[in-house]
Amino acid sequence: MTRLRSVAITVNNQEYKREVEPRMLLSDFLRHELGLTGTHVGCEHGVCGACSILFDGESARSCLMFAVQADGHAIRTVEGLSADEDHLHPIQQAFWEAHGLQCGFCTPGILMSLIPFLEKNLDPTEEEIRHALSGNLCRCTGYQHIVDAVKLAAERMR
């Protein structure tokens, strides 16, 4: 085993200090070290988008980064979306109401991809929405209800 390295990573505004092997993927760090299993692991080679998180505010694949690379950086995961246990984030609420999910496996990655997208553009066209979603695979919905949910979220967040 290679030498462990100390990391201090801020996840959802809370700092975590751990000793990790350099080869530990950020996705595994979030799930196995921190118990934040909302970040899902699908393909583990950057295709499916289920593990998408925010790295310093921008969406990224957590399966294509090592935890050591996140040392000193700020991560946001799906657990950090809602303000408290009683209120969903407007994007989550819109997904619920517009039936933007069925099995839900892809949903955390999709939500995290949409956060920076809607921060930059609260009046997106359908084409822009579909482009923003192009890096996330969903095998249940056929995407139509997801697009509807994004439109609904954007409308409410304007």
Added chain:
Amino acid sequence: MKPAPFEYFCPDSIDQALDLLSEHGDEARILAGGQSLVPAMNFRIQQPAVLIDINRVPDLDYILEEENVLRIGAMTRERQLEFSDLLSQQAPLLHESVPFIAHPQIRNRGTIGGSLVNADPAAELPALMLALNARLKVRNNSQERWIEAPEFFIGMFTTALEADEILLEIALPVMAERTGWSFMEVAPRSGDYALMGVAALVTMGEDGKCEGAKLVYLNAGDGPLEAKEAANILLGEKISDDLIQSAAEHGSEHEITPFGNVHASPEFQRHLAQVLTKKTLTQAVRRAEERKQ
């Protein structure tokens, strides 16, 4: 699907990174954006003994213009290229092509230097470097040298970079006047690797005749392929649909060597090449004429 163990270094200067690379040589890989290297490590196709992460080396990400040359730092993220006003004005071919690279989440991490050094024949950036007459600045721990794009890409996933060298900067001439550009590709899904892609640049003279033309194909052989004979068909001529058709036929039949894959036979790739050549040349000529006025 977990990477094999490796020794990890995270230098904070380029000199330190070069010393580490010189010490570990072939055993080491540079970690830039990691969007091709890390999946390959997850599959254990790549098992480097040493990983040198240059993400904390300062001053390697910039887009500047100096004396009609665009200088792009090797660690500039693809997303920075996508949102650069300077590129949209001075290198619109590059600017317009970046959104074809994978997805936003990948472009947030992926770097121009990483993509060029990886030299995937199906990647967009190597083909664009050929189309744009790029020069690449590389360095080891004792000297620096410049490599022209056609000499840099020497084969599938193979470049002229030595084991102790790091790519530092890409230099591109700003787009010439009266020049039009176009980039198109066909992929099974948005963001997937393209089955075929074409970059075209056309310069039209004051007399309405073609003064310069460049055609580069991606996923058409061992690396990015420039179709010089097809481009020469246009030189010195007034551009007509028939001439574009001739260039497209010549380029797609004689100047590419597509291998085919699970999604497309070589014949279908040639068909795509012909259709895309026609479309890109037509758009590039129209844009060149618009810019003349």
